[in-house]
Amino acid sequence: MEILTTGEMEQADRLAIAGGTSGFALMLRAGQAVADTAADLAEEGSILVVAGCGNNGGDGFVAATELAARGYDVSVILMCERSSLKGDAALAAKGWKGPVLPCDLSTLGSPALIIDALFGAGLNRPVMGDARAMIEAIIANGAPVLSIDLPSGINGTTGAIMGAAIRATETVTFFRRKPAHLLLPGRIFCGRVRVADIGITDAVLHKIRPITFENIPDYWQSVFPVPPIDGHKYARGHAVVVSGNLTSTGAARLSARSALRMGAGLVSVLSPDDALGANAAALTAVMVRRMNDAAGLAEILEDRRINACVIGPGAGIGEETRALVTTAIAAKRALVLDADALTSFADAPGRLFETIKQSGSADIILTPHEGEFHRLFSEMIEKHPLRSKLERVRAAAERSEAVVLLKGPGTVVASPDGRATIAANAPPWLATAGSGDVLSGMIGGLLAQRVPAFEAACMGVWMHGETGLEAGPGLIAEDLPEVLPAVLRRLYDRFGVDY
Ligand SMILES: NC(=O)C1=CN([C@@H]2O[C@H](COP(=O)(O)OP(=O)(O)OC[C@H]3O[C@@H](n4cnc5c(N)ncnc54)[C@H](O)[C@@H]3O)[C@@H](O)[C@H]2O)[C@@H](O)CC1
Ligand SMILES: [K+]
Numbered sequence: 001m002e003i004l005t006t007g008e009m010e011q012a013d014r015l016a017i018a019g020g021t022s023g024f025a026l027m028l029r030a031g032q033a034v035a036d037t038a039a040d041l042a043e044e045g046s047i048l049v050v051a052g053c054g055n056n057g058g059d060g061f062v063a064a065t066e067l068a069a070r071g072y073d074v075s076v077i078l079m080c081e082r083s084s085l086k087g088d089a090a091l092a093a094k095g096w097k098g099p100v101l102p103c104d105l106s107t108l109g110s111p112a113l114i115i116d117a118l119f120g121a122g123l124n125r126p127v128m129g130d131a132r133a134m135i136e137a138i139i140a141n142g143a144p145v146l147s148i149d150l151p152s153g154i155n156g157t158t159g160a161i162m163g164a165a166i167r168a169t170e171t172v173t174f175f176r177r178k179p180a181h182l183l184l185p186g187r188i189f190c191g192r193v194r195v196a197d198i199g200i201t202d203a204v205l206h207k208i209r210p211i212t213f214e215n216i217p218d219y220w221q222s223v224f225p226v227p228p229i230d231g232h233k234y235a236r237g238h239a240v241v242v243s244g245n246l247t248s249t250g251a252a253r254l255s256a257r258s259a260l261r262m263g264a265g266l267v268s269v270l271s272p273d274d275a276l277g278a279n280a281a282a283l284t285a286v287m288v289r290r291m292n293d294a295a296g297l298a299e300i301l302e303d304r305r306i307n308a309c310v311i312g313p314g315a316g317i318g319e320e321t322r323a324l325v326t327t328a329i330a331a332k333r334a335l336v337l338d339a340d341a342l343t344s345f346a347d348a349p350g351r352l353f354e355t356i357k358q359s360g361s362a363d364i365i366l367t368p369h370e371g372e373f374h375r376l377f378s379e380m381i382e383k384h385p386l387r388s389k390l391e392r393v394r395a396a397a398e399r400s401e402a403v404v405l406l407k408g409p410g411t412v413v414a415s416p417d418g419r420a421t422i423a424a425n426a427p428p429w430l431a432t433a434g435s436g437d438v439l440s441g442m443i444g445g446l447l448a449q450r451v452p453a454f455e456a457a458c459m460g461v462w463m464h465g466e467t468g469l470e471a472g473p474g475l476i477a478e479d480l481p482e483v484l485p486a487v488l489r490r491l492y493d494r495f496g497v498d499y
Contacts, residue, residue, distance in 0.1 A: 012208060058091075065071070075099070135165065168189060173196070245272050254438055261304070272290075309333045310443075315344075342372045369436065402455050
């Protein structure tokens with residue numbers, strides 16, 4: 001499902017209006033959708049609408065009118081003079097026949113529900129003065145809040161808090177979600193999000209050409225790998241994972257096991273001599289091969305059947321790892337660079353980006369967490385400190401010419417061609433030691449099955465989140481590959497794949 005920035009949503013409104021649906025008709029539908037949700041949230045008791053001076057307030061007036069017509073006890077507070085309302089908002093206010101209370105914090109009372117119609121997409125500066133005092137009074141009131149379009153104070157495009165913001169119980173937005181409904185901190189402030197149809201047709205998307213999407217199976221279903229009945233293991237690819245030395249081998253094994261569970265036909269751990277025994281003793285279906293340095297890796301990669309490579313989990317930081325990375329890039333294998341493979345370039349990220357650029361490879365994925373991301377892209381972050389996570393990852397993909405996956409709550413994946421996805425399915429207990437190693441392996445397993453890099457990264461992130469949900473609170477990283485079959489089975493059922 002597409003995600004629209006507030007600018008793109010304005011364009012959608014304009015295109016719908018140009019197509020013959022008036023702005024006021026859109027507002028009427030928006031207000032009615034809000035009234036429907038309000039009726040679900042407050043079966044009895046009074047409803048207070050707090051309206052701002054723009055069209056978000058207009059939606060609030062329509063909802064108030066609709067709810068009063070349904071017999072609810074509704075009151076409206078307006079943050080400006082009624083006479084200063086313009087356009088559709090002024091028309092909407094005309095439809096409201098009840099009193100309009102001035103902005104007085106003492107008149108909030110004890111409503112069963114507050115409808116937040118202060119600011120929506122038009123919020124364009126930090127909230128101060130009366131508006132901020134009102135937001136704080138609504139928070140202090142404690143009544144459930146239904147926000148229209150966005151919780152007031154949240155920037156729709158970045159998800160940032162502009163000074164102060166309402167914490168909604170539920171948010172009703174229109175046509176498509178906005179980045180703030182998925183990006184943190186916005187997502188936390190939205191509560192449940194409902195997307196209402198207000199009569200804008202999907203045809204407008206052909207003109208808008210959105211490049212941001214929710215990371216859900218619908219988005220990558222068309223490239224989800226399903227082995228054919230007559231397939232054999234080599235057709236499912238061979239992934240290799242580079243192991244660290246004797247004291248740090250677990251991460252690579254965890255990653256390798258995840259790649260195998262994800263469906264790679266064969267997976268090998270490439271191990272230095274000192275760790276061969278440890279790796280061999282701990283692995284069964286995953287194979288072990290000796291590999292001591294970049295020359296050894298180059299030799300192994302002469303086998304064209306090895307088509308995907310994961311470097312980073314427990315690999316160690318330094319020149320040796322840098323050499324392994326440049327060797328794998330030069331060998332043009334689909335590649336996941338994680339953890340130590342990224343930190344090894346912290347002092348000279350340009351060297352990594354230049355190597356990627358020269359290779360012309362489209363199948364390289366960088367999977368940093370926030371710390372590693374800062375180390376690699378510090379120059380860019382210093383230049384544009386206020387960018388949202390979405391904007392930062394998109395710029396990083398453009399800079400590195402690789403797919404960039406920034407881990408954390410609300411993982412964002414971006415492609416150098418501009419496409420990006422935001423995930424919202426990961427539970428917080430997924431933040432545990434080794435979880436990232438599993439993710440890199442899952443993606444490696446998808447690359448081995450020849451899923452294109454951007455989709456493999458998106459798919460891996462979503463599946464990783466689902467395995468977190470499946471394993472539940474208390475999970476440890478080892479649990480994640482073990483519950484992957486259950487997640488895959490559900491996906492097969494959802495996609496209607498026979499098995
Ligand atoms: N035709 C349309 O464009 C539609 C718009 N809709 C609604 O309209 C909303 C957008 O309306 P608007 O563009 O009028 O914007 P808003 O109603 O979100 O707010 C804009 C007003 O707030 C002021 N403002 C912005 N930041 C402020 C701050 N920090 N402190 C004080 N004042 C501030 C602006 O100067 C402007 O007067 C959407 O969120 C949605 O709820 C819906 O009715 C559907 C149709
Ligand atoms: K609002």
